[in-house]
Structure formats: structure tokens, C-alpha cells
Amino acid sequence: MDDLLMKIIIPVLGFGKSGGYRVLSNLSNYLIKNGCSVTFVAPEYSPEPYYPTSARVISVASRFENIKILRVVFAALSIFSQILKFDEGCVIANHNLTSFIVVVLPRRFRKYYYVQAYEVNLVSGLFSKFLAYLSYFLPLRKIVNSEKILPERVKNIVGCVPAGIDFNVFYESSEVFSKSKTIRIGCIGRKERYKGTFEIIEAFSEIAKKYDAILQVAIYLPKCDFNANDKIVYRPITNDTELSDFYKSNDIIVATGLIEYGAFHYPCAEGMAVGRLVISNYSPLTDRLDAVNPQLRLERVNKKSIVEALDFAINMNSSKQLEEIAINNSIIRQYSWNCVGLQFLDIISES
Numbered sequence: 001m002d003d004l005l006m007k008i009i010i011p012v013l014g015f016g017k018s019g020g021y022r023v024l025s026n027l028s029n030y031l032i033k034n035g036c037s038v039t040f041v042a043p044e045y046s047p048e049p050y051y052p053t054s055a056r057v058i059s060v061a062s063r064f065e066n067i068k069i070l071r072v073v074f075a076a077l078s079i080f081s082q083i084l085k086f087d088e089g090c091v092i093a094n095h096n097l098t099s100f101i102v103v104v105l106p107r108r109f110r111k112y113y114y115v116q117a118y119e120v121n122l123v124s125g126l127f128s129k130f131l132a133y134l135s136y137f138l139p140l141r142k143i144v145n146s147e148k149i150l151p152e153r154v155k156n157i158v159g160c161v162p163a164g165i166d167f168n169v170f171y172e173s174s175e176v177f178s179k180s181k182t183i184r185i186g187c188i189g190r191k192e193r194y195k196g197t198f199e200i201i202e203a204f205s206e207i208a209k210k211y212d213a214i215l216q217v218a219i220y221l222p223k224c225d226f227n228a229n230d231k232i233v234y235r236p237i238t239n240d241t242e243l244s245d246f247y248k249s250n251d252i253i254v255a256t257g258l259i260e261y262g263a264f265h266y267p268c269a270e271g272m273a274v275g276r277l278v279i280s281n282y283s284p285l286t287d288r289l290d291a292v293n294p295q296l297r298l299e300r301v302n303k304k305s306i307v308e309a310l311d312f313a314i315n316m317n318s319s320k321q322l323e324e325i326a327i328n329n330s331i332i333r334q335y336s337w338n339c340v341g342l343q344f345l346d347i348i349s350e351s
Helices: 019-033 068-083 096-103 126-135 197-210 240-248 266-273 303-314 318-335 337-350
Strands: 007-011 037-043 056-060 089-093 109-115 141-144 157-160 183-188 213-218 232-235 252-255 277-280
Touching: 007 019, 007 068, 007 096, 019 037, 019 337, 037 068, 056 068, 068 096, 089 096, 096 109, 096 126, 141 337, 157 337, 183 197, 183 266, 197 213, 197 303, 213 240, 240 266, 252 266, 252 303, 266 277, 266 318, 277 303, 277 318, 318 337
Parallel strands: 007 037, 007 089, 037 056, 089 109, 109 141, 141 157, 183 213, 183 252, 213 232, 252 277
Antiparallel strands: none
16 A cells, blocks of 8 residues: 555646646645655646646647647547556546546556536536536546535545645734724635626625725736726736735635535635635635624625625624634634645545
8 A cells, every 4th residue: 555655646638827736736745745756647738837846747748739629639648648657556637537537547556536626617518517527427536625516426435635725825914904994805806707706896896885995806807897996906916925915915805606605715715824804605614613703604695695794794893803813713724735635645545
């Protein structure tokens, strides 16, 4: 078993900037520090890993650069052929397409599928949705980042490992605010409609009529024609340090979305980690079982629910704010990369 743990292979069809790739990089760094060798196998057209990793990256041949379907098929075949050169190992898929590569590997490999999103909701086209759905029923050992992420009928789930937080970057600096001063509300803007940025801006336009407040939007600011546009500030982000500073520059973080309620959500977790009030329908905030300030944990997301939560948060006194921040801090500690990495290593060692 120890020999198997020493050799981990992760096929990817290209590195990107999304949170899933951050997880892969940080998990690989933890596994390497704990005696494993980790190798990513990616097509040569892929950019370098955006998130730093000490893992080895093997680039394989790719063809048909201008024909997406053929490019992906050829890349998958090249990745498959490269993995066959390993004598053995633990191979981990992280995407519905790479799961089909992993499932057809010989039995000398231990095969896992780390599911970080229900991709049926994220892809377009009936065929793509069918492939994503089918991938969850492949005979692979599945590790999920949230117990709520997959339909109940999906079997062979061997563990739940959420994403982790780098507390050297996203460290707590708790501050209380008063509604007698300008209230700073922050959110991470996304282009995708299901991310819910439009609903947050729409809710803020109502809050701005009642309170002296500004909305700071990081990453992406959609074009919106609301009466509060002069109170909306765009903040570009180029690295995690700037992202942490962005969270800390706000009093309240709104981390809501329109799909996958209860799943792990980085803006929610990072807002909690830096000691700000967080409004969300996602984990880790929704993991709380206490009855303190349930108004901040949304069961539905729309303009009305966000307005009500913001109104409640703005009117919290300093002791209530500190109580909320302290509870969040006690929850978020279990999401350190050491804790998360150990959970992952235990699962692939034992299952």
C-alpha cells in the first residue's frame, strides 16, 4: 500500500484559474511533503499551472488545435498512453472527461474520481451534460468535496474532502463596523449567470436606497443598469494576496450563487477565514448547526433574500458581529490544507 501511495498520477486536459485547479495544486504539494510522488499529465497546449505546485508535469502530444472535439479526443488518447508507461499508481480524475480516461486503465492502477462540482449544471449541450452525468456512474472510487454535491443514487463514494484554505494568506483580522459610517459590501463577480452576481448587484441597489453603502466587486463586473451604479466599485485581482486584501477591505461578504446549494464555496470560506460577516447559501457557512444569526445562511437565493440578509447584517451590533465571527472562525479551522490533505491521503491509502 505504501508503494501505491508514493505514486499519484493526475490527468488534466489543461490547467486553469478556477478553484478546482487551486485545490489540485495545494493537494499535490501536501502529498509530496508527506512522501508521495505526484505527476500531472497534460496536453502540450495547456498553459503552465496557474497555482504553484511542486509536482512534476508531463506534457503529451496534441493535434487538431483548431477542431475542439478532435483536439480533446487526441489529448485524451495521448494522456492514456502516457499513464500506461507507469508500472502502477493511484490515478485521480478531477473532471468528467478525464474520468473516462481513468476508468479504462488496467487494473494495476488504483482509480479515483475527485468530484469538486456537479458538472451537469456547468456544461452546455445535451451531449456534454450526458457525458458529465454518466461519469458519476463509472466504476471509480469517488471522493466528493461536499456530501450534497451528487444525486443520492450515485454509489461508490468513499469519502468527502472539501477544498482547503491557506491561512498564511487568508488570516483573520476581525473588525466590527457601524452603520453610522459607510458600509462596505463585497462580492466576487463572475460572468456565468448561475454564479448569481446579477442578483447581488440587484439586491445592493435596494440596500443603497436605505443605507450609506458601497459594493466592491472583484474579478468581473457585469454591465448593469441600476440606480446605484455610482456606488459600485470594480476591484481587479491578480493573486491570492490581493484577494485576501479585498475581503478585508469589506465589512460584509456576499457569497451566494444559484446552483449547488450547500456545496463548498471559496468566497464563502475565504470571507469567513479573514473574519468578516458572510452571507451565503454555501459551505462552510451552511455547515453550522447553531441557532445564532440564521438570517445570514440562505436557503434560497434571490434579490429579496439577499436584501433581507444584508439588512439584518447591517443592523447587527458589535457584540453580535464578534459572536458571528468567532463561531465562523471555529468552523473554518478544520479547512486548513494540513487537515484537508490528511483526509485525502487517508482515503487513498485505505479505500
